[in-house]
Amino acid sequence: MINLLHGNDEFSSNQFLKGIVEQKNISEFDLNVVDTNDLTENKFKENICTISLFGTNRLIIFNYLLSKINSTKEKNWENFIDILLNKPSTNEVIFFEKEEINLKKNYFAKLNDICQITLSNIPSGRGSWDLNRKWIIERQKKYNLNISNEGINKLVELLGSNYRYIDNELQKLSNYNPDGNIVIDDIEIMVSGIKEDSIFELIDSIMVKDNLKASKILDNLIEQGNSFFNIINMIARQFRLILITKDLLKMKIDYSDIKRQIQISSDYAFNKIIAQSKETDEVRLKNSLRLLLDIDVDIKSGYKSEKEYIKKLIFLL
Template sequence: GDLHARNPMLAMLRNIAEVQTHPLLRPNDIPQWIMDRAVSAGIAIDPPAAYLLADSVGAELRILDSELKKLSLYREDGKIRKEDVAFLVSYVREQSIFKVVDSAIEGKSGDALRLSKQLINSGSSSAMIVRMIERQVRLLLLARDLRLRKVSTSSVGKRLSLSGFPLQKTLEMEKRIYHGRLEFIHEMILESDIRVRDGSISSDVALDLLLAQLRN
C-alpha cells in the first residue's frame, strides 16, 4: 500500500540510509518517459509510436523498457514507427476492448461502434463487449462511492481488485464522468439486456443501439 511521508519505518530508515520516493507516472507523462528512455538507449522512436506504446502498456516501466528493446531489434536500421508498435506489441491488440469501453462511457459513439465492429470481426462477441462496459460502469460507481467516503487509494484498489495503471485510469475517469451519466448508462444496459433475453432484439443489434444511445 501507500506509505505516508511520516511513516515510522521511513523515519527510522532516514537515520541510516537515503530514502527516495518514486511516484507512479501520470498517464500524460508516460510518452515522454518512453522517448527519454529511447534516447538514453540509443533507440529512435517516432512520437506517435511512443504515445501508442504508452496507451497500450501504461505505467509498467519494466514492460515498457522490454518492449522498447524488442521494437529496436525489429527496427534495427531505422526509427520505430506507430505501425511497428501495432504489429509487434500484444498489448495493443488487447487494449481494443478497453478503448471501446472508454469511448462508450465518454459518449464517443462513432469510435465505439467502429472499434466494436473490428473486435467482432476478429472473433469477439457483442455480448462480451456489453458486459465489459457494464463492468467498468460498476467500477466507476463504486470508486465514486469510496471517494466520497474518503477511503484511501490503496484501499480503493483492493475493493476494486485493481492496481497500477488500471486503477489510476479508473480513478481519473470517475472524476471526469458525471455521476448521472453513469447511472443512465447502467439503466440503458439493463434495458438492453431485458430486450435480448426476451428475444426482442439480437445481441449484435443491442450493442449497436446501446452505443448509439450513449452518444453525448
C-alpha cells in the same frame, strides 16, 4: 473421400484441414490447392477427374468454391454433383469454406449424402461462455498448460471466441511459464493489457460522445471474435467499477485501499479507472447501467436480437 469444412470459425476449420493433410503420407499423395476465382464447371471437372502423373493419389482442396457457386446462376453448375459422384476413387476432395453453407438449398442438399461434413461456427449467445471455456481447456493440452479455473474465465472474458488469438496467447503463456501452471495473475500480466486498452478507449469515447471512434472500437472488438454479450458485460463491469470508485473517492479512501476493494491488480488499469471516475457523470453512468441491463433482458427473452442492438449501442449510451 469428399470432405466439407465450413463455418465462420475459420481457425478451427484450418486446424482440422491441417490434421487431414498431416495424416496423409506425402510420398503417396499429390497435393493440389485450386484457385477457384475463375473456376468454371468444365475446369472443375478437369481438375477433379485428372489422375496424378506420378501414379499417386491426389488430394484436391477447393477454397470457397461452394460460396462461389451459391452466388452464381445454378445452371452454370448444374452437373456439379454428378461430377463429384464420378470422380476417380484415387482423388480425394476437400471443400473449404469460411462461412456456413446452407446444405438445405438446391443441389447442395445432396452433399449431406456424399460428404464427410465438419461445421465449425464461433459460439454466440447463450451457452457461448461454456463452449469457449471447453475449447480453452482442450486446447491448453497442446501446450502442456494447466490453467486455473479463474485463469480460464479471465481468458474468456478478455478474448471471447477469437480462437486464433487465444491460441497465440496460450503459446505465449507456455513460453512465459515453462512448468505449465498458469494462474490468473499470469493471464493479467500477459494478456489483459490488450483488451483493457480497447475497453478503456471505448468508455472514454462513449463518455465524450465521440460516436465515430466508439463505433470503430466496437467493430474491432466484434471482429476479434467477442460476442455482443461479452462486450456489453465488459462495458457494464467497467461502469460498475467507475461508480464504486467514485463513491470510495467521496469517502476519502486512499488509493491503495480502493485498489484492494475493487480487486484490480494492474496499476495501469487502476489509474485509468481513477481517471474515468473523476471525469464521468454519476447519473449518466447509472442510466447507462440500467440500459445495458434492459438490453441484456431484451436479447435473452427473444424480444430483440443482438444485430438490432449492435449498431445502436453506442448511440444509446
